[in-house]
Amino acid sequence: MTGYAKYSFWLETAGEDLSPRPALFRSTEVDVAILGAGYSGLWTAYYLLLQDPGLRVAVVEKEIAGFGASGRNGGWCSPKFPVTPAVLEERHGREATRSLLLAMYDTVDEVGRVCEEEHLDAHFHKGGSLSLARGAHQLPAIRAARAVYERLGLGDRNTLLTGEETRERVNVSDVYGALYTPQSARIHPGRLVRGLAHAIERRGGTIYEQTEVLSFEGGAAPRLLTPAGELRARQGIVLAGEAYLSRLRSLHRAVMPVYSLIVLTEPLTPGQWSRIGWQNQETISSNRLTVDYLTRTADGRILFGSRGAPYVFASKISDEQDRHEITHSSARRAVVDWFPPLEGIGFTHAWGGPLGMPRDWMPAVAFDLVTRIGTARGYTGQGVATTNLAGRILANLILGRSTGLETLPLAQRRSRNWETEPLRWLAVRYMQQALARIDEAAENGRARPIDAPIAELLGRH
Numbered sequence: 001m002t003g004y005a006k007y008s009f010w011l012e013t014a015g016e017d018l019s020p021r022p023a024l025f026r027s028t029e030v031d032v033a034i035l036g037a038g039y040s041g042l043w044t045a046y047y048l049l050l051q052d053p054g055l056r057v058a059v060v061e062k063e064i065a066g067f068g069a070s071g072r073n074g075g076w077c078s079p080k081f082p083v084t085p086a087v088l089e090e091r092h093g094r095e096a097t098r099s100l101l102l103a104m105y106d107t108v109d110e111v112g113r114v115c116e117e118e119h120l121d122a123h124f125h126k127g128g129s130l131s132l133a134r135g136a137h138q139l140p141a142i143r144a145a146r147a148v149y150e151r152l153g154l155g156d157r158n159t160l161l162t163g164e165e166t167r168e169r170v171n172v173s174d175v176y177g178a179l180y181t182p183q184s185a186r187i188h189p190g191r192l193v194r195g196l197a198h199a200i201e202r203r204g205g206t207i208y209e210q211t212e213v214l215s216f217e218g219g220a221a222p223r224l225l226t227p228a229g230e231l232r233a234r235q236g237i238v239l240a241g242e243a244y245l246s247r248l249r250s251l252h253r254a255v256m257p258v259y260s261l262i263v264l265t266e267p268l269t270p271g272q273w274s275r276i277g278w279q280n281q282e283t284i285s286s287n288r289l290t291v292d293y294l295t296r297t298a299d300g301r302i303l304f305g306s307r308g309a310p311y312v313f314a315s316k317i318s319d320e321q322d323r324h325e326i327t328h329s330s331a332r333r334a335v336v337d338w339f340p341p342l343e344g345i346g347f348t349h350a351w352g353g354p355l356g357m358p359r360d361w362m363p364a365v366a367f368d369l370v371t372r373i374g375t376a377r378g379y380t381g382q383g384v385a386t387t388n389l390a391g392r393i394l395a396n397l398i399l400g401r402s403t404g405l406e407t408l409p410l411a412q413r414r415s416r417n418w419e420t421e422p423l424r425w426l427a428v429r430y431m432q433q434a435l436a437r438i439d440e441a442a443e444n445g446r447a448r449p450i451d452a453p454i455a456e457l458l459g460r461h
């Protein structure tokens with residue numbers, strides 16, 4: 001097993017030794033060249049090859065397939081979109097919002113379908129999702145969310161559960177109710193991303209690993225430039241590097257890296273599971289502004305994820321940021337707070353990684369017919385399912401085909417750039433602290449901080 005296994009439990013248990021594939025060693029030409037072997041790049045390659053098996057498609061990856069967020073995430077394959085339905089409706093209207101959300105429900109099933117068809121043992125399990133009200137103060141959030149779904153005609157896919165009904169599913173402390181979405185799944189992220197890479201190779205695609213794209217050019221001769229030469233692409237290039245795109249000069253302010261961190265328990269005993277329930281293995285979160293997400297793994301562990309690691313000046317990304325003891329310790333404490341019978345439980349893994357956040361939190365999936373540059377980015381931590389939708393949209397845009405997905409609000413758009421430093425650092429650090437203060441005040445029954453309306457307005461998504 002190579003050193004890449006240390007980046008997450010998922011890579012460690014992906015079922016292969018993670019030896020890098022050969023790097024690009026000289027200039028060459030293909031039809032479509034893709035930067036990044038995470039879900040975005042791989043789904044795009046997959047659907048291109050599915051629609052046109054003769055196409056020459058190459059993916060160029062700086063490390064190995066799944067090195068980024070795709071090999072480290074919380075395993076939620078969820079129809080949840082980074083921008084809330086309420087804000088989507090405000091920005092794009094009822095019909096476009098409804099179409100997007102329906103496409104997201106279908107996307108969860110599409111991921112499951114491909115896992116089956118390609119024999120990807122990615123532990124896909126459609127157990128639904130629970131958005132909990134932990135504390136009475138979180139009840140208004142789930143009721144408001146439900147009212148929006150109702151207005152959009154999607155009430156039957158999002159039902160409110162009482163505290164008791166929720167506890168019958170999973171015995172979490174301090175639960176007052178939940179919004180239940182059946183159309184949501186859990187996956188093993190490492191097995192999905194590594195399996196997809198193999199599926200692409202079986203279909204004739206090429207993946208170059210340990211090859212960094214230093215820059216790119218569009219126009220008459222689109223290409224990716226690497227230390228060993230250039231990868232020319234007759235039909236176009238795709239930039240699918242998510243948070244890491246901020247390292248390319250021209251995209252430095254297009255996405256901001258935000259770290260999400262995870263802890264993992266040892267496998268629970270049957271006795272512990274019988275006290276907790278969680279037999280349907282739903283993915284679970286509360287309604288904290290500072291984000292938490294829980295997953296029951298196929299081998300019976302609890303994964304607890306949270307944001308909270310501080311943003312680092314100038315959008316720096318480094319291995320050191322994958323571990324932040326304050327955030328990891330608080331996640332370990334949270335597991336026992338959520339599940340008191342687990343007092344004394346052991347934790348075997350802690351990791352993290354950067355997700356890509358655009359200025360308006362809205363993913364952008366675009367292909368420019370003039371520059372022949374495509375991109376899929378900005379999933380704001382909700383990319384496991386969304387990348388599949390993005391891959392299908394990009395394949396259509398590149399091949400000039402239409403299935404209607406290309407008119408969804410995430411297609412053919414871009415977000416405005418983040419502010420320059422030090423403004424970016426000041427604003428993001430302020431927001432991170434303000435949202436944490438609002439959560440703490442609500443949890444401790446204290447008055448809302450005086451700046452809460454400003455912070456909530458800035459963080460609206």
Ligand SMILES: Cc1cc2nc3c(=O)[nH]c(=O)nc-3n(C[C@H](O)[C@H](O)[C@H](O)COP(=O)(O)OP(=O)(O)OC[C@H]3O[C@@H](n4cnc5c(N)ncnc54)[C@H](O)[C@@H]3O)c2cc1C
Pocket residue numbers: 035036037038039040041060061062063064065066067068069070071072073074075076077078211212213214240241242243244245259260261262293305352353354355376377379380381382383384385386387
């Ligand atoms: C800790 C964590 C938990 C998350 N949990 C969830 C979850 O439970 N559910 C959910 O829906 N989403 C979750 N997300 C978000 C989700 O994982 C991402 O949105 C998704 O994986 C993005 O896929 P991607 O392919 O666009 O990017 P990545 O997976 O980040 O892939 C980008 C790839 O591009 C490569 N690359 C970048 N720059 C270059 C370059 N110059 N040259 C060559 N290669 C390059 C990188 O090495 C990387 O492999 C989480 C993210 C994190 C970090």
